[in-house]
Amino acid sequence: MTTPRFTFVLAVLASGVLATGLAGCSRESGEVVTAADTVVYFDTATRQTIPLPQRAELPAAHPETGRRTLVRARYCSQCDQWHASPPLDVLQRDPRARNCPQCGKPVSSDPPAEEPS
Ligand SMILES: [Zn+2]
Numbered sequence: 001m002t003t004p005r006f007t008f009v010l011a012v013l014a015s016g017v018l019a020t021g022l023a024g025c026s027r028e029s030g031e032v033v034t035a036a037d038t039v040v041y042f043d044t045a046t047r048q049t050i051p052l053p054q055r056a057e058l059p060a061a062h063p064e065t066g067r068r069t070l071v072r073a074r075y076c077s078q079c080d081q082w083h084a085s086p087p088l089d090v091l092q093r094d095p096r097a098r099n100c101p102q103c104g105k106p107v108s109s110d111p112p113a114e115e116p117s
Helices: 003-025 088-093
Strands: 038-043 048-053 068-076 081-084
Touching (some): 048 068
Antiparallel strands (some): 038 068, 068 081
């Protein structure tokens, strides 16, 4: 009666291979999106803002049109308006690019504080 023992050894070997394979696949680099990663994007096609989970690439694809029209938005409290943010390399090259394209005042990327209207 050696067959049951042989089958048992095979089962142990198989489960060991399976466990190793699963462990190898479990480290997938899936994007973990949290609420803290949500940023405001500026759609250059419609000139509207849209809050989305932060994307690695810019311009980012619009979730509805699929076109890469989204750039980072920044808010100017002087104009009370959102503007498209220049690419990062432009910002690093020219400090004046940080200013509002309309009024020339420095702008932040932070959304305005919510005020009851
Ligand atoms: Zn402005």
